[in-house]
Amino acid sequence: MMNRWHVLKRVMPLLVGMVLLLSGCGRADLSTLRPQGPVAEEQFGLMKLTITIMVVVVLIVFAIAVYVIVRYRRRPGDKSIPVQVEGNHKLEIIWTVIPIVLLIILGVPTVKSVFGLAKDYTHDPKAIQVHVTAHQYWWEFEYPNLGVKTAQELIIPNDAVISVEAKTADVLHSFWIPSLAGKTDTNPGGNVNTMYFEAPKTGVYLGKCAELCGPSHSLMDFKVKVVDRASFDRWVAAMKNPVQLPDDQQVADLLNKQCLSCHAIGDKGVQLYPNLTGIGSRQAVAGILVNTDDPKYKNEGSVEDNLKRWIKDPQAVKPGTQMPKVDLTDDQIDAIAKYLAGLKLEY
Template sequence: MKRLLPLLTGLVLLLTACGREDLSALNPQGPVAEKQFELMKLSIGIMALVIVVVFIICIYVLIRFRRRKGDKTIPKQVEGNHTLEIIWTTIPLVLLLVLAVPTINNVFGLAKDYSKDKNAVHVKVTAHQYWWEFEYTDYGITTAQDLIVPTDKKIAFELVAADVKHSFWIPAIGGKMDTNPGSTNRMFLEFPKEGVFRGKCAELCGPSHALMDFKAKAVSPESFDRWVAAMKAPAQMPADPELAEKFTSQCLSCHAVGENGGNSAPNLTGVGGRETVGGILYNDEAGVEQNIHDWVIDPQKYKKGAMMPTAEDNSLTPEEVSGIAKYLAEYKLDY
């Protein structure tokens, strides 16, 4: 154990340093996560207090009342002692009450249903192996991977899964909640600070479960309105008609841009402006065009089990791959 200790410490440091956006529930960035964090602190605090007090008493008793040399007397018996029994029943009871009141309060407070609230933004989240679909039912728009939210409103989520069970979690903002096939869970979150927050699937769902990331991007209310308008604008297609045809036949069978195309894959409207490609290839590193290019050639290389064919299966020439990557990379929305 002694030899393992430095290794374990190193591992903990390494693992906690992983990732870019904070994936920690211990650094809350919104009221929901704050309340959840308060509960964690309260319960861990109470547990720590109990451990410390019990150990102190235990060690004190062991030393103070140990059998001394030559002492053959039987210690004073305290069974049935009323004072003692009242003390050790009341203290845990009080501690449990201190824990129960805020817990129950928050459990019901955070379960409040805003699905009928006109002031909330309603988002239907559909979890797929291994990507996230976000449908804004108030506006009739659908996006994927980047959840865009305004800072001034509550977001009322409707959570479902398209295939197996997943779980929706944005550690810095709140959660988590399962997404189940065939039934709807509801939850609300608030994003008072502008910024990009990392989200994750929190339910083992297949070989690329660990890569099932998404981003929540909180923007000002004006910026959000501009984004909605840009999403509703007519879809951009590749300028070259041959490329447009290829894109339509090979990509829009699953994907959509604007209103055109299928819905079994991420909606690609404005995909060039997303934080990542596939939730995991960061666009500020290799550049969005390079990422899309690499992804389209072989999605499985980055996400095992991703339900998208390779460029070869799509019978795309290298020029077509480059052309489509350029078109998609330049497809950005102003907001």
């Protein structure tokens, strides 16, 4: 018994240290505990209610257990047999009624929220309609009522309900913006799942795939950029503007042959894979290579540097991606990256 106690004394500080260490992990923009919209706030409220009930129940049960262990422990020299209790109707009624009451307290707001958050805004003319298609390992966003399609960065206004219809082009994925709303699966077989959310605070939020979908599942990120209505309208207009290819004919031919056969840039190319219109304005390349010139971020780079890294060896960035490694010289990669980095949208 003493040996076990000594082992426990050594292990406990380690366990406490691990808990403190792990509590510091994570990111502020990837937390459901910092809701930034009404849908996320309602879901967070349910979490707090559930946790509060569980904590109260656990504390009461442990308090009773400790009291019973101490109060009715066997004393030294006491060999008497305790009174044998076969039943107590009053206690049995109490511990049956209490769980029922707790279930009602938890169940009523849960059912209310479930039905409330299941509202269908797909035919609401005031809502921004977005068709989300999940691919291995990128996200496609189409605004059917606005005639715009983009990828990896969802641009939305801060004054409207965002109605989402989510589906997959391949395997099972899950669309998730932790700070704004819960997860919505994208199921194979042509199924379309709907959800809605609102984002009243302008800013950039991180989205993730929340369903294991392959070797680069953890790298299947996207950004949600919330802007004011005027900026959103300018972005929509900018996405529809025609794009001019480089004046250098060799670079233009290279783009037509190597890029525009799969991607779209403005009114040129095809939209089989991510639309590259305005890629120079995005927060990241390939969803995970954050665009920054800040030297303290050693693993990141400028838009142009990240594009070079991605074009040169996509598999090194996202294993399993369908983006092929194209046979290009360093000069050709530099020329393509420079042009794409210059595709910026003013909004």
